[in-house]
Amino acid sequence: MSDIPAARALPPKESTLFKELLTLYETRQLKKGLKTADQILKKFPKHGETTCMKGLVLTHMGRREEGVDLVRKGxxxxxxxHICWHxxxxxxxxxxxxxxxxxxxxQAxxxxxxxxxxxxxAAQLQTQLRIFDGLVETRHTLLKIRPAMRQHWIALAVAYHLNGNLAEAKKVLEMYEATLKNVPDYDVEHSEALLYHIRLLEDMGEFNEALTMLDVNAKSRAIVDRTAIMEVRARLLSKLGSDEAEHAWRVLVEHNAECYDYYRxxxxxxxxxxGCQDATDASASKALSVLQEFATQIPRATAPRRLALTIASGDQFRELVKPYILSGLTKGIPSLFSDIKGLYQDQAKQQIIEEVAxxxxxxxxxAEPSSSASTDPTSYLWTLYFLAQHHSYLGRHPQALGILNSALDHTPTLPELHMFKGRVLKRAGDLFGGARCLEDARLLDGQDRFLNTKSAKYRLRAGIVEEAHALLGLFTKKDAPSPGADLEDMxxxxxxxxxxxxxxxxGNFGPALKKYMAVNKVFDDFEDDQYDFHGYSLRxxxxxxxxxLLTWEDRLRSHPAYIKSALAASRASLFLIFVAVHDDPSIATAATATRQLTDAQKKAKSKAKKAAQKVLDDAKKAPAQANNNDDKGLEPVAKDDDPDGTKLLQCADPLEKATSLLKPLAKLADNDIEVWIATYDVAVRRKKYLQASKALARVAALDAEHPELHIRRVTFRQTVSALPEPPQVSGPILTEAVAKLLPDEVSLETFNSQYLQRHSTSAVAILAVAKVMVKLQTPxxxxxxxxxxxxxxxxSLDIKTALAILAFLHTIKSPRADEFRTRCxxxxxxxxxxxxxxELAELRELAIKAPQSVPDKVEDIP
Known part of the structure; x- marks a missing residue:
């Protein structure tokens, strides 16, 4: 007691109360804990530990600001x-x-x-922050304090492994295994530890030792995962060049004949x-014979027959693809085209597939129904479906629509036909028609969540946002504030x-930015969710x-879903909105103004408000009707203080926000040109000219003729040339970087005309040249x-580029914009x-109007 500071020491009664306070907090008896803390503070108002504990209790009671202030005071x-710091x-x-x-x-x-x-x-936080040096030290301390706990040994080995010291990790595992006694049979935890030890040996290149350990523990049944044993054994034998490896892989193929990795x-x-592109004719022939052998031995497996199509070519491909396609059509497999469209990279294979279909x-x-060789009539229907997909994939939209209309005449009640017709119309540029077709498909089965989601998605593609919300609300929680809020929570x-x-x-930048930021928050949550696994997985x-998991988390932002949602889904819309707000602050101001709505939009908005109010009213009634014994009711919904994203648009420094969003992508998606273009756009506006030049140099290394790079080469030289004086430190480096991108001896006009000559058949390049011409003040x-x-x-003009050109004509206030629109x-x-x-308003009304040709219920179909 003499070591306790006088300001911290409490009399026996209050000391007992403080221990009780700790127990009450751990058992989440918060109200009692608050009263206990107040009892202590009444006599000892400057007792820091009690003050901190009271603040901690208040934060869990929803009084966060008050609680945090008390903790800081404590x-x-x-x-x-150590309690205060903890x-x-x-x-x-x-x-x-x-x-x-x-x-x-x-500090604690x-x-x-x-x-x-x-x-x-602390160990969990060090793992979360990837501070592996400190993690090793912390795990060492934990092991010294509690050497009898098995998880501390494994945790130390993992810490060494993560820190790159595999030899020390191996020593720890060997010492841990030496301490084990009387391990029960079929101990899953021990089995996992042994598999981890074998994995560590494999990472160290000690394949013989790993294989010996695997075989010994597999025979003694210490390792209980039989599939893992077979996979690791086959992999180790291959790395050792053993003659037994072939048999080991064959056993795996027989174990799971549909696993592509086993065939590989x-x-x-x-x-x-x-990859037959890189293989010699002899090796391709041998690989093909191996796959055909597996297909003969395991006739029900589709994997070897599908993999053989990747390798085969010419007449051999024709012989193999015909039964594969006919089997899929006869069985009525809707995903058949998705399965084989990867073969379309080879034009010869495209032609053969079309001929077979x-x-x-x-x-x-x-085929006549009365003949002995008659087939199921649905085979003809699925063949039409396959052909429509084939033509649409190759850009032959009129042919695809003609085939789909024939299929719909044959069977008008198949949702897949309506869905794919919608996709064809969407690809052809008829977004409203696509939305209408998806609604036709949805009404064939109103209880199908997938059809409902697809219909809502196509409505969003057509810009019919409020009506899409109404559809999404059919399958979201009825007590949610809105369908969108529920889907965001999910x-x-x-x-x-x-x-x-x-x-x-x-053009609604505020709501758009809010949703894009919600995508970023989802991936932030993914990163935060790993925290609990640092302790759970070791236990x-x-x-x-x-x-x-840790490897996956380290590359989380390179996941295709994030790349698509945050960058490629809309030409880096998230970052470009921030850049646009910086260039033209009036965008943010305009977002707060009342928009001029058409009559249809006003009507839709009114309906949406009524629907939302009804949902809220039902939610208020739900607790009492659901369970009279439930006195908790619904949790209060946090109020959204920025429903339209206005505050996001009016942020103090949008460029800093854009920079923070780009940072992970610059590391994990360094081969994505759009990432570096966006990096340049932000850097040059922040006057980080060296960073901007590096971004353009990276784009040039990926594609020296990229249209967006062409524009920025010109604008960057103009920007640097307009500087009153180059930066003292980086001036020479910057001048050299600009010269590499666009030599000084070449005039901008000449550079632009030469680029047009090289890419006169590319509509995207033509648009880039026109943008440069405006920068050069061309008439x-x-x-x-x-x-x-x-x-x-x-x-080569497509719809997307045509729309971009039309938007640019409007930007420069060209009187010929309507002419271009008409010709498009x-x-x-x-x-x-x-x-x-x-005309678009009429099409919009038609798209959201309930179709008359489709029954309301499947039971109504005659």
């Missing part, structure tokens, strides 16, 4: 108390401010070096690959990205999958003439995006 009252760390951890939490735990450990709870929390492993062991159509259409990336894109296309000894007539060359038959409408006959505003 730390100031007793800076040498509580302060818990507060930071609750706010997911892991760096500050770790600092607090480090200065005053209580062997506190198990603090050490465990078998072929790799023979020195063969599935056409022959199948003729065969199935001419982290539906599909919904968030599609609605953000819809708002962005409609449960699921070490191997835990190591895979508007010449800019317009250049843009109109994109309509020539020799130029003539060029893309199936498209509706080039219609006038009044």
């Amino acid at each position: 730390v100031q009252l007793d800076l040498s108390s 509580v302060y760390g818990l507060i930071h951890k609750g706010e997911k401010n892991y760096k500050e939490a770790l600092k607090c735990y480090t 450990l200065r005053y209580d070096k062997e506190n198990l709870n603090i050490l465990r929390d 492993g078998y072929l790799s062991n023979l020195g063969l690959t599935l 056409l022959a199948a159509r003729d065969q199935f259409s001419s 982290q539906s990336l599909l919904y968030l990205v599609e609605e953000a894109d819809a708002h962005n296309r409609n 449960k000894f699921t070490v191997n999958i835990y190591m895979n 508007p007539e010449q800019v317009e003439e250049t843009l109109f060359t994109a309509l020539d038959g020799s130029a 409408g003539e060029k893309f006959e199936l498209s509706t995006v080039f219609k006038s505003a009044s």
